[in-house]
Amino acid sequence: MTERIKVSSGSAWEPVVGYSRAIRVGDRVEVAGTTAVRDGKIVGVGDAYAQTVCALEIIKESLEKVGATLDDIVRTRMFVTDISKWEEIGKAHGTFFRDIRPAATMVEVKALIEPELMVEIEAIAIVNE
Template sequence: MNRKNYQTGSPWEPIVGYSRAVRVGNVVEVAGTTAMKDGEVLGVGDAYAQTAAILHTIREALEHVGAKMEHVVRTRMFVTDISRWEEIGRAHGEVFRDIRPVATMVEVKALIEPELLVEIEVQAIVPEENTELDSISEHSRIIKC
């Protein structure tokens, strides 16, 4: 079975030792993703904007390993202020309203940067007819398991 790792080029990936997304067979896991780009927090103070930015990054990661948002079966949302659940839920719902993955939202004490309000990780299962890993992003690498 092949393993496909996708890295975004973040300087933290080799230091911490992680990939943005990993695909093994037809299962894809996307690491906890925040609203950061080039070291800057996007949507400071705006939970909706941060969630929308995160879901955009997750969409790109899924596409790099041959998956789509409609393949997502689980989302986990870590939020620093649960009272803002409606803002976060609205952005989540705009993407997943018709897909309906199982979802969890929990409040955490803090994220890696104080301005970050939301972190999301997802799991996707690609239909069997899409399990071939050829022609997947050059930002990925295949590891034989």
């Protein structure tokens, strides 16, 4: 049986909802929807660019805990509460992925778990060892 490695970011929602920030099974890493929350506080309230950067930094940290890097990401999904902010969000995503260029999707959603959150990002990585 392939080992299952789980990562927690310490989010208050993880034990309540019953999920891991990231999980690695074999060469595949799935990162749960990640928002701009650090130490229980929302980062970058009102700033879609800052929230995107924060979420991607948390994703990067989660990947590193299971032996992966941003270079291993093959897919991102961005859920945004205001699609008119796509350029700010896209610019932040491009800062991290300009050369990696994973398959990416950005869709507008009605709301996220907290009204101040503007962006939630999922990622899939395949580790080439």
